[in-house]
Amino acid sequence: MLAYYLLYGENVTAFPDNFRMIAGDTYLRDFPWPIPDPPKSEWTGKQASQQALRQKAIGFNCLNYALDPEPSLGRHFLPNKTYLDEHCTDGVRFELMFPSCWNGKDVDSDDHKSHVAYPSLVMDGTCPQGFETRLVSLFYESIWDTYAFKDKEGYFVLANGDPTGFGYHGDFMQGWESGVLQQAVEQCTNPSGQVEDCAVFNIQSEDKQQQCTFDMPPALKHEKVTLTSGGLPNKLAVQWGPAYASDVSASVSSVVSSALSAATHAVASASAELSLHASAFGNNLQVSKPTSTWTPTPTTSYVESAVTQAVVYVEQEIIVWVDGQKNILGTGTGSLETLSTTTRTTTRVVSTVVTVPTEAPVKREEHVHHVHKRHGHGHLHQRS
Incomplete structure (x- = not known):
């Protein structure tokens, strides 16, 4: 994953200590806005609401390095596997833009969202009233090699049970040493974007970075993070929507048993x-089939x-x-x-x-009582 710290807007300030926020909503399974996005000059009314801007802050970029790149945040849903197999030869890039407008007082809120807001154009634009403090614009990118599964049956689903992409989300907790990020905001304005061009940071070599180790907590050391038995982690159910999702565990195995x-x-x-x-x-x-006159x-x-x-x-x-x-x-x-x-x-x-018999049957003079057996027919109905 790559995290960008961007300086959009005026009088940008670093995140205060203990600051937290969330971008996206893990339970969303619907996008009630036009697809594709209309021109940003037409974002008015509900199109410019915080609800709409939150959902437009999610992107799924089809990567094909042989072609011109798609715009960031240009698609707000995860393409189906057929599309990914045919067009996205270099995978798909998940994109997430965090709110950059702050109310200037609360470092967190009950829902981790109410103390922040998006500017009018998601990445840039004007902050809404009450959220005039402009924070560093935080942008996450994660690339997934979906093309490695080309022509294989199935579909992709996020670990929260979301196959649509509408529920993609991310968390941010301020962990910078106090004052360092603000120094970078004020001093590191080189348009190259290279962290090495910022004198505030003492960059370690890659070899020295690899020497950094820590004792793995037992709970993490033995955690199974791949090939989870039963499907998704925690046996979460896949929920397609469009209804708002819930914390539902898949119980198919017990039903099948x-x-x-x-x-x-x-x-x-x-x-x-x-x-x-x-x-x-x-x-x-x-x-x-006997006859009145015997013949073989x-x-x-x-x-x-x-x-x-x-x-x-x-x-x-x-x-x-x-x-x-x-x-x-x-x-x-x-x-x-x-x-x-x-x-x-x-x-x-x-x-x-x-x-074929070779001689006629012997004629019997006495009466023979035949036992008639009645048969009941049982019908077994099975439903799939």
């Missing part, structure tokens, strides 16, 4: 019932056998991206996800045997 247990029990019961009915006749069922008539025997079938229940998401006016921006599909598996037993004809 219950459904699998019930389905297995039902299949086992049905198999037992079918086996019971079949045992009255054995495995061969014979059907013949072929008899066909159908040989049935129990067959075990595997049943796999899968789920696939169909994704439709729309803007605030419900215009469709694109569509996509998620990967196939196996929800549960089970087995079921059925009977099936596996072969036939044809026989």
Whole structure:
């Protein structure tokens, strides 16, 4: 990640000690404003509200170094994987602009937002009334190599359960040695932007930086930060929106286990019932067609056998991206996800045997009482 400290505006001041703020909202899953942004000269009314400016302070820059670069903060949603695979050969850059207008008194607020505001053009512009103190403009960039997953099934999702990008956010806590950042604001005005051109800082060599170590706390040393079992960290559920998201944990595994247990029990019961009915006749069922005057008539025997079938229940998401006016921006599909598996037993004809008698059957004078067996047919309904 790269953090830019920019000096937009007049009379810029450093962050005061113990200052904190948040940019973005982790629960947002919708962007109710025009896509793409209209010209900044047309940002009036709701377009210029703090709510709109907060969402316009998030960017997802498609990187293709063979082409002209996209503008910073030009796209406010995460493109779908199809688009990333086709166009973003050098990955995607997540961008986040922090508020730079301060009320001049509170170093924090209950929501970590109310004590600050955005200027009229997000990066630059005029601060709103009550927030006239201009702070250093803080801009975060993080590049993700999404192209490494080209042509692989699936979709990208942020660790907070957000596949849209609307919930991208960041925190800032002032940790500068008191007074140092203010000196840099006043003295380091070289347009090169190179930190080496600022005499306020005593820059260490890269080799010396690599020598800096600390004892890893046990809680961090054993923390699993990749390939999290069960999906997202803390088993967070993926929430597509557009409704405001919530702290919901995915409980699919428990539901699938219950459904699998019930389905297995039902299949086992049905198999037992079918086996019971079949045992009255054995495995061969014979059907013949006698005639009034005997002639050799072929008899066909159908040989049935129990067959075990595997049943796999899968789920696939169909994704439709729309803007605030419900215009469709694109569509996509998620990967196939196996929800549960089970087995079921059925009977099936596996072969036939044809026989031809060589002599007429013996005529019986006595009456033979035939036992008629009534068969109940059990129907097993399974829902996926």
